[in-house]
Amino acid sequence: MTEQPNHAxxxxxxxxxxxxxxxxxxxxxxxxxxxxxxxxxxxAEEERLASGDEGIDRV
Structure with a gap:
């Protein structure tokens, strides 16, 4: 089996x-x-508002 190239x-x-x-x-x-x-x-804010999470407080 040949080894795959690993550039890193x-x-x-x-x-x-x-x-x-x-x-x-x-x-x-x-x-x-x-x-x-x-x-x-x-x-992310648009997605949060669209999902109805605006009433949940985030810390």
């Missing part, structure tokens, strides 16, 4: 290209992350 293991043990460690997020990255989180929050 290959990177750890050096048989593949090294992972990019010099990446630094910029303003566009932070903006994209904030918008994604906001969209996820709005979607």
């Amino acid at each position: 293991r290959d990177r750890i043990y050096g048989s593949a290209e090294p992972m990019e460690l010099t990446y630094k997020p910029d303003v566009a990255d932070f903006r994209r992350w904030l918008l994604t989180d906001a969209e996820r929050t709005v979607r």
